[in-house]
Amino acid sequence: xxxxxxxxxxxxxxxxxxxxxxxxxHIEALHTVRDLGLRLKPEDIAQVDVSIHPPFTDLRTVQTxxxxxxxxxxxxxxxxxxxxxxxxxxxxxxxxxxxxxVRYVLVGHSERRQHFAMSDDLVAxxxxxxxxxxxxxILCVGETEEERAAAHTEARLxxxxxxxxxxxxxxxxxxxxxxxxxxxxxxxxxxxxxxxAEDACLFIRETVGTLAGREAAQSxxxxxxxxxxxxxxxxxxxxxxxDGLLVGxxxxxxxxxxxxxxxxRPVAPRGRS
Ligand code: PGA
Numbered sequence: 001x002x003x004x005x006x007x008x009x010x011x012x013x014x015x016x017x018x019x020x021x022x023x024x025x026h027i028e029a030l031h032t033v034r035d036l037g038l039r040l041k042p043e044d045i046a047q048v049d050v051s052i053h054p055p056f057t058d059l060r061t062v063q064t065x066x067x068x069x070x071x072x073x074x075x076x077x078x079x080x081x082x083x084x085x086x087x088x089x090x091x092x093x094x095x096x097x098x099x100x101x102v103r104y105v106l107v108g109h110s111e112r113r114q115h116f117a118m119s120d121d122l123v124a125x126x127x128x129x130x131x132x133x134x135x136x137x138i139l140c141v142g143e144t145e146e147e148r149a150a151a152h153t154e155a156r157l158x159x160x161x162x163x164x165x166x167x168x169x170x171x172x173x174x175x176x177x178x179x180x181x182x183x184x185x186x187x188x189x190x191x192x193x194x195x196x197a198e199d200a201c202l203f204i205r206e207t208v209g210t211l212a213g214r215e216a217a218q219s220x221x222x223x224x225x226x227x228x229x230x231x232x233x234x235x236x237x238x239x240x241x242x243d244g245l246l247v248g249x250x251x252x253x254x255x256x257x258x259x260x261x262x263x264x265r266p267v268a269p270r271g272r273s
Contacts, residue, residue: 012221014237014264015177015244017051017076017138018251019106019225020058029058030065035254037071040261048264049244051076051104052251056092063100076104076138079112082125094126098133105130106246107137108164110183120163127164131172138177138223138246139164141204145184153182153200158207165211173212174219178204179246185226187248191236197224198239205241230259237264 024032033052040050053076054062063075081091097105107130108123118126123139130137141160143153157180165173180200185192192200201222209217224236225246236242245264251257 011266012219012243013047013049014266015049015051015104015221015223016261016264017053017104017106017179017223017244017246018257019053019076019078019109019246019248020055020252021078021111021248022055023252024054024058026058026061029054029062032252032254033062033065033071033073034069036073036258037066037069039254039258040072044258044261044265045072047266048261049074050261053078053104053106059097059100059102063102067101074103075101076106077102078106078109080105080126080130082122082129084129094129094133094135098135102135104136104138104177106179107139108160109140110142110181110186114183120160123160124164124166127176128168131168131176136176138179140179140181140225140246142179142181142183142185142226148182148184154203157200157204161204161207162211165208168212170213170216173208173216177221177223177244178208179223179225180204181225181246187227189227191227191229191232192224194232194235194239194242197236198241201239201241201243228260230256230263233260233263238267 051074077097080094080097081088084093084095107127112118127137141157143156147156182192204222205217208220221243223244223246224242228245228247229250247260
């Protein structure tokens with residue numbers, strides 16, 4: 001397909017997201033984002049979107065900084081409750097995040113599923129809550145080491161996607177982000193090969209196609225996450241169905257994260273698979 005054919009679809013713009021997890025208090029966040037802002041050049045973000053997902057207690061500080069100093073990164077959150085308000089001690093609502101200018105929210109990160117018993121049903125409800133407030137969900141899916149060894153990767157991915165996407169309007173699915181995060185690759189230093197990442201991301205795209213239609217499949221952005229670093233980022237991003245990266249440990253420090261952002265700049269038009 002050529003960009004001028006009647007079937008042409010707009011290119012997918014890469015999205016590089018830094019998931020800080022439970023690292024950096026608001027003072028450290030201020031230093032890190034300011035450092036990033038000083039280093040970022042217009043050409044770094046001309047063709048790449050960048051989001052930062054700090055802990056909740058940092059969000060207001062980071063929001064004030066990026067708005068005040070016009071730092072071109074989007075504000076992200078790591079999780080939220082599926083209700084807008086109520087007696088949910090310790091939780092943060094999607095409405096509160098939206099009021100703060102949060103644009104992207106991670107939904108169903110494997111650490112939430114594993115340590116906080118987040119079920120597929122709750123992932124689906126949270127996804128809808130994020131959409132209701134016009135933020136962009138980054139739905140995290142991925143298989144465990146055991147599932148991979150048993151050749152159950154595709155079964156796991158399709159059941160997670162089905163549970164989360166069933167009943168969504170095609171336009172809602174088209175505008176969201178899916179992060180393929182194999183659990184065995186997270187924080188282990190053992191990233192998936194670009195070949196395996198492409199395989200899984202293509203499978204995710206096809207599954208989105210089955211659930212929400214071809215247009216949604218072509219538009220949805222699919223990230224890879226799990227031990228991404230400045231050395232492996234370009235190879236992963238060279239794959240046609242890898243539209244971005246979800247970066248944990250390597251996003252905590254501005255210089256290294258920026259190298260990953262730079263390695264994610266497209267070398268050829270994307271989004272034609
Ligand atoms: P990692 O984490 O880059 O430290 O492996 C990725 C993630 O959990 O999102």
